[in-house]
Amino acid sequence: MIRHVAAFLAASVCLFGFGIPEASRLIAAKRVPEARVVLERYLADHPRNVDALVQLGSCDELMQDWPAAVDAFGKAVALSPRRADVQFAYGKSCLRVARDRKSLTLLHRGREALQEAIRLNPRLVGPHEVLVAFYSSAPWFVGGSMEKARAEADALARIDPDRGLVARVLLCEKQGDTVQAYSLCHDARTLRPGDYTAAYELGRIVAKTGLHLDEGAQALESCLRLSRGRPHADVAGIHLYLGLIRKAQGRLDEARASFREGLALSPGDTRLTRALAALESK
Template identity: 35%
Template sequence: MRSATSKARFPILLLTLLVSISAAAGEKLTALQLFQAKRYAEAQIAYEQLAAADPGNAETHFHLGLLALRRNATDTAIAELERAVALDGKNSDYFAQLGSAYGAAAQAAGLFSKAGLARKCRVALEKAVELDPDNLDAREGLVAFYRQAPAFVGGGIEKAYAEAEEIKNRDVLAGSLLLAQLATGEKKYDAAFATLDRVLADHPDAYLALYAYGRIAAESGLRLDVGERHLRRCLELPPPARAPAHAAVQWRLGLIAEKRPDLPAARAAYAAALELDPAFSPARDALARLPKP
């Protein structure tokens, strides 16, 4: 039979254990909050501490991999993300980011290592899609891989189109933008414009589709009037998160004006872009390229 003293100590020990667990949970949440707040140096320290305390936590290694990717430390990123998928082989996001790390490493690798890393990139991204067919980040990664990689490592433009169609089945705008991008890369401008026309018929204020139409017009020299009209509509809309800002829109308008050619209008558009964002180098370079008035 336990003594009265041991009975009295038990709630204290339990309380101590609960406080310890609560502190560990709070520490992990703090690391995540730091990461989400883009305080990456502090997040790095927090996650390193978590990894030291619990080296078997897959999420900790995942975030350490993301942090390494941000500072272009691809070897470290691969090691951390490989550890994450080894600990949790059912998480689609872990495989997607591991694929990104392999891809980044392949771009910087020498000839003999490039093919092996490219294959690992494809396998990881395909595994991410297998685990979660609705992981659009992984599918977009596959579109980029299939588009750029040679056939002997599993690439191919037809595979890229097929993957973009799968994305379109899940997100019409995202998939259509990718299909237009693929067609533009092959200089199939009519197909690209037709894809965007279909999207804009149903979503006339889709900022990214409007911008994409103007970008393709500026690059190809085709449908300049429609491209200009769509870009001017962009200036009336707030840019979505991670979309080209209005300075980029003005720059594209300048490129369209150059194609006409209307150099005063081009000069005015580039100046407007720089007024919106003085650090926007494409507009600054374009303005410097124009002959003096």
């Protein structure tokens, strides 16, 4: 009887101490290699656990071992082909390895997996974003197409206006159409005056083009207010672009103050360091 209890407790430790919850805890603590070991041990006894395979692939991504990620996500897709998140993870990793290895086979697999993810869950934003990047950068003979990229960006905008705006603006920049990029940002801010992303993108485009400087400065000043409480706000970028606009306006002291304020918040930001050095060299 005692032996049976001991065996049960040992199995419980393996499941809960060395399974998915423990791996999640290690990943959150940025101990990814340890998490991967935990998952490999768990999968040795539970090879058909799709969630564990997905988490293993995510560890491989974080460790930038993309071929291993393709392997883990591929096994997950084979077991659960109707999970959109699994198709997305597999497609994204396939495209990454295809780029490094120049593999047409992996490229086609990746694109098909992303398209399948969208068919399974049309509101999943990740596949649209990856396909925008793929279509806008791939040569035409492997499926690249700015028309397809714009269609994906438009679909993304219908699901998530902010991320769609970023995608559409980046496509305009890639084609050198800064006038259209500004117009998209201006229209978005008119429709959503209290929107952080619309204000940020407008300020960024103005800083890069030197057009509509007053409007850009106002957008970035509002962006500073809107960034409060947003953990992923690019506050350093806001100060950078505001400083560049002030510099273009000839308000050099304000530009310097903006760069320095940004560096006080993000001391290692090379964008701000270079911008301040360029200003001081004048």
